[in-house]
Amino acid sequence: MLKWLFGEIHFKFQGREVERFLNLAFSRQVDLREVKYTTDGLTFKTTLKNFRQVKAIGKRVGGKTKVIAKEGVWFWWKKALKRPGIIAGLFLLLGIIYFLTGFIWFIEIDGFSGRQREILDILKTRKVKPFVRKKAVDEKMLKREILAQIPDMAWVGIEKKGVRLIITGKMREESYRxxxxxxxxxxxxxxxxxxxxxxxxxxxxxxxxxxxxxxxxxxxxxxxxxxxxxxxxxxxxTWYKKKVRMPLREERLVPTGQENSLVKLYLGKKEITLKKPPKNFALAIMVEKRYKFSLGKRITIPVELYKVTSKEVERKVRNLTLEEGEQKAYNLALEELKKEVDMKQITNMDKTVRSLGDAVEVVVKAQAIEDIGQISGIQED
Amino acid sequence: MPKKWTIFPGEIFADLPKVVFLGNEMVIVEGHKGIQFYSPEEIKIIRFNEKITLEGKNLEIFLITSEELQITGQIERVYFERG
Incomplete structure (x- = not known):
């Protein structure tokens, strides 16, 4: 890719000492590609920066180097510079494309449950139509206008995407009204x-x-x-305050890797113990499984296999550092906060940390801007 | 792009040549010291105190740099000569 961008030269080397030419080239860090043997020498490709070196090596081994072709954007650009008409045409084309992309070409309306006509009318009154300048379309204003004129709207989204104006929206399922x-x-x-x-x-x-x-x-x-x-x-x-106290002594149940199981077979009301655990663990997590047997969907055989697996666990106590405790408490406080308020609506947040010896206390205060209205005092028809 | 060859201990201690074949259509030789002979039917590569000879048809040097040599064509025989 880079070779194509910066230019590559296709050379022909005429001479007898092809091996010497190749050895000198690689020893001088001149990378050669697609080296082909010809009756009177070699043909190969190399990058533009190696041009002088290749010429010098060719001379040194008593041969001739000739350029067969020049490839890449660099050479194309040099050629184009000699013909200003092409350059001017290119810039003109870019200018036209840039100018045309400044307009809305298509308006797409999606959703609105069959009330697209009303949206089109609103767009018409706001003078939003195909081939209008993009800058002339104020999405926020348009959104407000739609919401104001159609109160049953649950939400409206307006987006300028390339030359398209995409209006999406959804009506409320059933309005309180x-x-x-x-x-x-x-x-x-x-x-x-x-x-x-x-x-x-x-x-x-x-x-x-x-x-x-x-x-x-x-x-x-x-x-x-x-x-x-x-x-x-x-x-x-609105304001929120969350206080979390985190003990610096953390107790966890860690599996020891030891496990045993109890297997019983039930034949009707009869119980047969197939496997008994050798010992009962002092502390364990039990996993209970029952397997019932049947012939097809309708016939159930009164045979049941019951298995209880006990996985031994032990209590392990870990003392947290103040930083770890603080981080845990802070995360918990944020989780609590997330349950009450959308984090996107929070405009300001403050954290205070207090060490209590065997615990750490984190207080998170947050300020948000949110819709605090909710329907109340309903009188049914 | 960095190469992702697996390096074996022998490669480091014994200075063995790294010659990678991609079918019989391409061979990559690392750490070469030059070319002793080149024709479409035969290529002799120098590597410290040994020579690697490749025989085949339409042999071309796809890439030659100070680090590696890539040869394409129809490779039929390979010889390693010591000393």
Whole structure:
């Protein structure tokens, strides 16, 4: 590949001392490829950097070296430089391709459960159509517009991929609006309101306001006081605190490698012990297996083989270093945190470590921005 | 690209030649010291105090560097001469 990029020369060597020529070449670190024997000498290929060396070696052994062909991008480029029209054409072509890729050529709409027509109408009002400039399409604005105009949307994704604008989305399975008569949106946890988007209902809070869990954010009442199902998103700054105490003495059950088994055969109600364990372990993990026999799917033979395998284990105590304990506690705290909040929504995280002698305590405090609204106060039809 | 040959102890201590055959169509000789004779029917390779002679048809030197020699063609006989 590199040879092709930097250029390769196809040579012809005319002379009697071909062996001397080859030996001199390799001793001077001149690599030769595809060396072929001809009636009056050799033909071979080498890289451009070896050009002078090959000429010198040829002269030294009393022969002649002739260039048969030049291959590779380097030579093509040198040739092209002599014809500026080709270069100009190439740049013009690149320019045209670059210019044309600045436009949306195709719009693909996927999902939306048969409501693509509405999406197309929204796109039309926002002047988004094929051959529009890519820069003129604001994905965020378009997404908001679709969500605002079609409240039953579960999610919308808009992506510019090459010359395509791909709009994907999914409708909600069954909206609360269709199912219930009235519902409020309440805060599921304490936070400070940052962003509000109301589709339906009366807003009860404002940005910057501190709310507590259970507080009504969007009330399920319209302007005339009629009950409705509230809809919207209320994003707020929320806080999480996880405290994990990790003892620095870790006790584990480690298999010793010793195992024994008990095998019993049941013939109807009769029990026959086939194998007894030589001794019982003080501490063991038991694995129980039952094998039933049958003839086909319907006929069951009243014979059962029962096997219990005991694997001996022993308690081993390991003392953790402070760093190991801290890392374990931190990982546990993160696991706990992940159960409550999506890690992508966390904007800030802080860790404090305290040594307690035989244990280590890690406190993880996190700040997140998330939708704290949840449907509540449902009144069914 | 680094070579992935397996190195045997004999190769290190006894300085034995590394000659790898790929069927009878290619042979790779490592650590050569030059070519004594070259024709499409015969190639004599020098390697310290020994000579490796390859006989066959349409023998070509596919690559010659200071480290190795790759020969292609229809290889029919190989001789190792000491001294």
């Amino acid at each position: 269709q199912k219930y008569k009235k519902a409020d949106i309440v805060a599921k946890r304490e936070g400070i309101i940052k962003e509000i988007l109301v589709f339906r209902g009366s807003l009860r809070v404002k940005p910057g306001q501190k709310v507590t869990a259970g507080e009504v954010l969007i009330s399920g009442v319209d302007e005339r006081g009629e009950p409705i199902v509230a809809e919207g998103t209320v994003k707020a700054v």
